[in-house]
Amino acid sequence: MAKKNAWWLWAAAILTYLFLYLPLVIVVVFSFNDSRLNAEWVGFTLDWYRKLFHNEKMLTAAGNSLMIGVVSSLASTVLGTLAGIALHKYKLRFLPFLVLTPIAIPELLMGVSLVIFFVIVNQLLGILELGLITIILSHIAFCVGFVAIVVRARMQGMDESLVEAARDLGATPFQAFRLVTLPVIMPGIIAGALMAFTLSIDDFVITFFTAGVGAATLPLEIYSMIKIAVTPEVNAVSSLLMLLTLVLIVIASRVSPSALRANG
Amino acid sequence: MALLEIRNVVKRFGDFTAVNDVSLSVEAGEFFTLLGPSGCGKTTLLRMLAGFEQPDSGAILLDGLDMSRVPPEKRPVHTVFQSYALFPHMTVRENIAFPLKMAGWDRKKIDSQVDELLEDVRLTQFGQRYPHEMSGGQRQRVAIARALVDRPRLLLLDEPLSALDAKLREQMQIELINLQKEVGITFVYVTHDQGEALALSHRIAVMSHGQVEQLDIPERIYSHPKNRFVADFIGQCNVLEGTVKAVEGATMVVSIKGCGDVKCSTVPGVVSGQAGWLALRPEKIKLDKELPDLPDEAYFKGRVHDCLYMGDVTIYIVEVGEGVLVEAMLPNNIPGVAKFFDDHDLVEIAWRFDAGSFLTE
Amino acid sequence: MTLQQRIGKWVLSWPPLVYMVLFFLVPTLIMVVAAFRYPGDYGGLAPMYSVEDGKVVWDLTLENFQRLTEDALYFDLFIKSAGYALATTLACILMAYPLAWLIARSPKRYRDLMLLLVILPFWSNFLIRIYAWMIILGPQSAFTRAVNWLVTGLGFEPIQLLFTPFAVIVGMVYVHLPFMVLPLYANLEKHDMALLDAAQDLGANAWQRFWRVTWPLSLPGVFAGSALVFIPALGMFAIPDILGGTDSIMIGNLIKQQILDTRDWPFGSVLSIMLTGGVLLIAALGAAVARGGRKRG
Ligand SMILES: Nc1ncnc2c1ncn2[C@@H]1O[C@H](COP(=O)(O)OP(=O)(O)OP(=O)(O)O)[C@@H](O)[C@H]1O
Ligand SMILES: [Mg+2]
Numbered sequence: 045m046a047k048k049n050a051w052w053l054w055a056a057a058i059l060t061y062l063f064l065y066l067p068l069v070i071v072v073v074f075s076f077n078d079s080r081l082n083a084e085w086v087g088f089t090l091d092w093y094r095k096l097f098h099n100e101k102m103l104t105a106a107g108n109s110l111m112i113g114v115v116s117s118l119a120s121t122v123l124g125t126l127a128g129i130a131l132h133k134y135k136l137r138f139l140p141f142l143v144l145t146p147i148a149i150p151e152l153l154m155g156v157s158l159v160i161f162f163v164i165v166n167q168l169l170g171i172l173e174l175g176l177i178t179i180i181l182s183h184i185a186f187c188v189g190f191v192a193i194v195v196r197a198r199m200q201g202m203d204e205s206l207v208e209a210a211r212d213l214g215a216t217p218f219q220a221f222r223l224v225t226l227p228v229i230m231p232g233i234i235a236g237a238l239m240a241f242t243l244s245i246d247d248f249v250i251t252f253f254t255a256g257v258g259a260a261t262l263p264l265e266i267y268s269m270i271k272i273a274v275t276p277e278v279n280a281v282s283s284l285l286m287l288l289t290l291v292l293i294v295i296a297s298r299v300s301p302s303a304l305r306a307n308g
Numbered sequence: 309m310a311l312l313e314i315r316n317v318v319k320r321f322g323d324f325t326a327v328n329d330v331s332l333s334v335e336a337g338e339f340f341t342l343l344g345p346s347g348c349g350k351t352t353l354l355r356m357l358a359g360f361e362q363p364d365s366g367a368i369l370l371d372g373l374d375m376s377r378v379p380p381e382k383r384p385v386h387t388v389f390q391s392y393a394l395f396p397h398m399t400v401r402e403n404i405a406f407p408l409k410m411a412g413w414d415r416k417k418i419d420s421q422v423d424e425l426l427e428d429v430r431l432t433q434f435g436q437r438y439p440h441e442m443s444g445g446q447r448q449r450v451a452i453a454r455a456l457v458d459r460p461r462l463l464l465l466d467e468p469l470s471a472l473d474a475k476l477r478e479q480m481q482i483e484l485i486n487l488q489k490e491v492g493i494t495f496v497y498v499t500h501d502q503g504e505a506l507a508l509s510h511r512i513a514v515m516s517h518g519q520v521e522q523l524d525i526p527e528r529i530y531s532h533p534k535n536r537f538v539a540d541f542i543g544q545c546n547v548l549e550g551t552v553k554a555v556e557g558a559t560m561v562v563s564i565k566g567c568g569d570v571k572c573s574t575v576p577g578v579v580s581g582q583a584g585w586l587a588l589r590p591e592k593i594k595l596d597k598e599l600p601d602l603p604d605e606a607y608f609k610g611r612v613h614d615c616l617y618m619g620d621v622t623i624y625i626v627e628v629g630e631g632v633l634v635e636a637m638l639p640n641n642i643p644g645v646a647k648f649f650d651d652h653d654l655v656e657i658a659w660r661f662d663a664g665s666f667l668t669e
Numbered sequence: 670m671t672l673q674q675r676i677g678k679w680v681l682s683w684p685p686l687v688y689m690v691l692f693f694l695v696p697t698l699i700m701v702v703a704a705f706r707y708p709g710d711y712g713g714l715a716p717m718y719s720v721e722d723g724k725v726v727w728d729l730t731l732e733n734f735q736r737l738t739e740d741a742l743y744f745d746l747f748i749k750s751a752g753y754a755l756a757t758t759l760a761c762i763l764m765a766y767p768l769a770w771l772i773a774r775s776p777k778r779y780r781d782l783m784l785l786l787v788i789l790p791f792w793s794n795f796l797i798r799i800y801a802w803m804i805i806l807g808p809q810s811a812f813t814r815a816v817n818w819l820v821t822g823l824g825f826e827p828i829q830l831l832f833t834p835f836a837v838i839v840g841m842v843y844v845h846l847p848f849m850v851l852p853l854y855a856n857l858e859k860h861d862m863a864l865l866d867a868a869q870d871l872g873a874n875a876w877q878r879f880w881r882v883t884w885p886l887s888l889p890g891v892f893a894g895s896a897l898v899f900i901p902a903l904g905m906f907a908i909p910d911i912l913g914g915t916d917s918i919m920i921g922n923l924i925k926q927q928i929l930d931t932r933d934w935p936f937g938s939v940l941s942i943m944l945t946g947g948v949l950l951i952a953a954l955g956a957a958v959a960r961g962g963r964k965r966g
Contacts, residue, residue: 056767063764064790064846067801074804083809127685130678139682142689149948150904152921154693156928156941160703161696163713185692188685209393211380212358213454214410217673223406227397246794248907253929266796270911274803282797289792 068286075279082274092280102281105265108176109245112261116183117240123184124191124240125233129225131192132199147189155253158182162254174256182254183244190243191236198232231299238296242289309372311336311494312357312462317366319352319518326352328518329366334462334496334511339488341497343505344515345541350498353515354464357496358387370461381410386455388465392447394439400450401426401435407458425453428487445476449483456491466498481507502542506530514538531589535669539587544623546588546634552580552666562586562666567629570606571661575668584668592663593636595624595649599656607658610634612649622647626657704938705729712932733935737943743923747943750919753834753909754902757841761849761898762891764842769853769890770883773860784854791847799911802840806830806912832914840908848897856890857883889959896955900948920944 074082078089096102127143130136146154162178165171172178206228210220248263255264262285269278310333319327327349334340342350355361356368359380368375375383386407394403404425408418426432429449439447448468455463468484469477485508488495499505505512506526513523514537522534533539536547550564560574564586572586601607610628621637628634636657638648649655707715707728718727737743772783790798805812808831817827830836860883868878906921913919920940927937 053767053771056764057771060764060768060846061786063843064787067798067805067843068790068793070804071797071801081809082804082807083811123685123688126681130681130685134678134682136682139686139689142693143685146689146693148900148952149945150901150921152904152906152924153941153945153948154696156924156937157696157700158692159928160714160934160938161692161699164699181692185689188689192685203391203393205389205391205393206395208358208360208380209387209389209395210406211360212385212387213407214381214458215406216381217677219410224395228395242792248796252907253925263794263796266794266800267907267911270796270800270803274800274807278800282794282800285797286793289794293789293792 071279072283072286074276075283077276077279080275082276082279092276093284095277096280096284099277101260102262102265105260105262108259109262112176112180112183113241113245116180116187116244117237119180120184120187120240120244121191121233121237124188124236125195125229127188127192128195128232128236129199129229131196143189143192145189146186147193151186151247151249152253154182154186155250158185158250159253174254175259178254178256179251179259179261182250183247186247186250187240187243190239191233194236194239195229195232198229202228234299235296238292238299242292245285245288310334311338311371312496313367313369313372314353314357315367315369317353317356317363317368319349319356319361320364325518327356327363330515330518330520331366332513332520332523334494336494337492339485339495339497339508339510341499341505341509341512342515343499343502343512343541346500348515349518350500350515351466352518354387354466354496354498357462358385358464359383384461386458386460386463388451388455388463388468390467390470392439392451392468392471394447394450394454396439398438399435400431400437400439400442403439403450404454404457406454411458421457425457428456428490429453444472445480448472448480452484452487456487456493459491460493462494462496464496464498467500468497469504470499470501477504484508506542514541516541532665533587533667536585536587536667539585539667544590544635544637546586546590546593547667548586548588548632548634550584550586552578552582552584554580559661560666564629564632566632568608570664571604572664572666573662575666578666578668582668584666586664587667588634588659588664590623590635590637591621592659593634594658595626595636595638595655597649597653597655599658602658605658605660606664607656608634609654609656612651612653612655615647615649615651617646624649624655626655628657700938700941703934704733704942705731706935707732708933708935712934714934733939736936737939743940746918746920746923747947750903750921751947753838753841753917753919754899754905756838757845757902758849758895758899760838760842761846762895765846765849765853765894769850769857772850772854773857780858784851787847787850795844795907796911798844799840799908802836802843802912803831806836806839831912832917834913834917836912837909837917837919840912841902841905844908845898845902848901849894852893852897853887853890856887856893860886892955892958896952899951903947903951904944 070082073085075092076088076090077085078087078091124143127139131140131143158178158181159174162172162174166173172181202225206224207220210224211217215223246263247261248267251261251264252267255261262281266278266281269275312334314330314332317327317330318325330349330353342353344350352361356363357375359375359378359382362376370383370385395406398406401422404422405418408421413421422435423432426435429452431446431449431453434442434446434450439450442450448471451468452465469480472480481504484495497505497508506529509526511523511525512529514521514529516537522529522538524532529538530542533542533545539545539547548564548567550562553561553563553569555574555578558574559571560578561569561571562584563569570586578584599607608628610626612624613627613633614625616623616625617640619640621639624636624638626634626636634657640646702717703714706717707730709715715728717729718725720726768787772780772787775783804810807813808829813830816830821827864882864886865878868882873881904921905919906925909917909919909922910925913922921944924937924940924944927933927940931937
């Protein structure tokens with residue numbers, strides 16, 4: 045049976061968990077602090093949240109982020125699901141490289157190549173000016189791979205003989221896909237969609253490159269705020285974002301308990 | 309006309325031949341078994357019957373119709389998969405109703421037919437459960453009900469009992485026999501368990517390396533194996549090397565190497581001087597301190613070399629000649645006695661001449 | 670393959686393929702070509718060719734690559750970035766190993782929760798996690814004051830934590846730690862505990878058991894995690910941008926500056942290609958080590 049673990053292992057682990065969580069706790073705590081400085085606890089207030097909800101720029105940015113997140117997660121879920129199934133079913137030469145590389149390289153590189161690409165296309169064809177559309181197109185490009193991985197994992201976990209059984213019992217290939225494959229991998233697809241949504245709504249680097257001057261998203265707005273001054277208003281918006289993420293994770297774990305692990 | 313006819317079917321994967329020129333036919337209402345060691349091509353043959361694989365050459369005929377261009381969903385053939393392949397997102401009822409829905413039955417008829425099948429496999433109360441809420445044996449029965457619900461011409465079963473524990477397997481074997489009798493559907497059953505094959509089948513095809521070694525009723529497969537592979541694969545068997553000394557009508561004399569002469573039934577086509585093997589089941593050998601040397605029996609003196617106590621029986625390995633070991637099996641039919649003999653005991657063994665069969669290959 | 674199967678394959682693989690060609694492969698190729706072009710007068714790119722007397726004249730150059738060698742600054746910056754990434758990786762190994770080991774040795778029913786707790790912070794916004802360290806390392810924070818109380822107590826000058834290389838590495842460790850824990854756990858979880866019992870039985874003490882049995886067997890996990898940490902760390906720009914000072918910028922900051930501020934795209938592309946090369950090198954190295962490990966295992 046498992047041996048008892050040494051006390052210092054526990055100590056190291058607890059310290060590591062503290063290291064992981066303390067910063068986030070501090071952000072949340074100071075979002076309720078009645079002081080401009082994130083230094084000492086002065087008293088409880090909801091002022092920073094009130095301020096936040098009157099901050100036009102922040103609200104617009106949040107609206108943009110939400111819109112970008114929904115559109116790009118929907119599109120990347122469709123493309124990623126197709127890719128995930130294709131990666132599982134066929135030995136393909138280019139698709140794995142094209143879909144999976146964006147995950148493996150630093151985000152920065154995608155940001156650089158996409159901004160150059162969009163500007164050139166805009167100069168040549170007069171379409172795709174940097175803005176919300178280019179952000180969405182970029183987000184789709186880097187979310188497809190994540191969805192594909194989750195869906196492929198789900199396909200790999202599916203008993204191959206299920207599809208054969210459906211065919212054997214009278215289903216055409218398309219019926220077998222619609223009635224058996226799709227429902228069985230659906231938790232993976234939903235998990236992939238939620239993941240794409242979080243990735244999109246959180247993305248800073250690629251958005252920073254492809255946003256241009258006009259379009260602002262929540263991370264971009266947070267970035268300009270913390271570059272100027274550290275105020276508890278940032279804590280408030282951060283806390284709300286964490287809450288949103290937490291809700292999404294709870295949904296994901298309800299839909300597919302294994303999905304949270306699949307992305308590891 | 310046979311229900312199913314397999315003619316010279318060959319299947320290759322790359323340069324590996326998984327099924328090599330198999331021809332056989334299965335009659336309507338038969339319980340037919342493909343038996344063979346792992347990797348001999350049983351599943352591949354079955355998958356060709358179901359339509360998941362295409363033969364490289366040869367033909368598969370069902371009711372006289374060539375199946376080669378018919379996709380799986382159009383064949384009146386269903387499969388019970390080794391993993392059961394129950395749809396995890398459907399209830400037991402929905403699983404069983406699946407083939408009927410695909411065939412476009414109307415709802416009322418589907419409902420009554422599913423009810424009937426649930427009754428047949430004694431799962432009436434379980435219709436609303438999901439597969440993961442059922443035990444292995446229950447899932448097994450759902451898989452069978454689903455495959456039988458629209459009365460296929462042929463049911464294919466690929467090692468359907470291998471995931472069950474020994475007790476349950478025996479019980480399911482009895483149920484399978486009864487079910488097959490009841491519905492009258494032809495079964496083609498795949499297993500690598502010879503006991504299961506002998507217990508269930510009307511006829512057995514023993515396969516090895518993609519070929520059928522012997523096709524016969526269970527009794528003959530067991531008592532008259534055609535070659536050393538079948539003798540070895542089915543149950544325990546002594547295989548003694550020897551040469552034919554003389555052929556005298558219905559019997560012939562075989563000289564066992566290092567041992568002596570014995571008689572056995574004549575094998576057609578065998579001539580004097582031919583080398584081969586005498587196959588002899590351990591339970592057909594008599595063993596005692598002293599035995600009479602009868603005219604219609606082979607008789608040898610020997611020494612016990614090893615004993616294996618198996619509970620119901622004990623196997624005695626007796627050295628009868630220079631390095632010639634013969635296994636004999638005695639039932640432990642006297643309470644409290646586990647072994648009648650010990651190592652190094654002097655014993656005598658004998659068997660009726662018609663107990664052995666001579667193999668040329 | 671039947672026609673039906675071919676149509677299925679086509680429908681499944683073409684939409685993502687076309688999209689990724691359009692928005693990943695083509696932009697990447699454009700970036701590669703840009704590295705050989707002249708910068709435009711107002712930033713961006715100069716025309717790639719001109720037509721003189723009906724003949725096409727290509728305006729391509731290697732100057733952008735030569736610039737790399739002219740100033741040692743760029744090379745130094747690469748080395749420094751690699752150094753930061755390496756320090757981050759080592760710190761991640763040190764912190765992740767005990768945790769991964771403990772999780773792998775915990776009863777099955779707790780493992781998922783313990784792992785989830787490692788991943789959970791990863792799902793919160795990237796900037797927020799960096800911002801949290803701005804607070805903690807900021808000059809007025811309790812942590813900084815405690816550190817400085819200690820430092821001055823020992824007779825040194827008070828130090829600054831934020832906007833230093835230290836802050837950059839702390840931020841990078843914080844962001845990448847889960848990527849080290851997960852592969853390490855996946856590896857350690859598969860270890861056969863009987864091996865350690867056997868080693869102990871044969872007289873190995875705790876340290877020897879770790880160093881001679883567990884550590885070598887866990888190397889594939891260590892390498893997998895290191896690749897997952899080192900590669901994104903090498904190309905990081907947001908963390909040095911926010912937590913670092915002027916002396917702690919990385920190659921990513923220079924690229925960002927070339928592309929977005931100076932708008933010298935050719936040189937920005939050259940730097941990006943160099944970074945890609947570095948990443949590919951590390952990935953290839955990791956793959957080779959993994960393959961070697963598999964052979965031995
Ligand atoms: N799709 C395939 N590609 C390549 N080789 C295959 C394929 N399917 C089967 N084989 C090979 O064909 C041989 C026969 O396989 P098959 O599955 O028919 O054996 P089996 O008799 O059912 O064995 P088991 O009792 O283990 O199920 C095996 O050696 C197997 O490796
Ligand atoms: Mg098989």
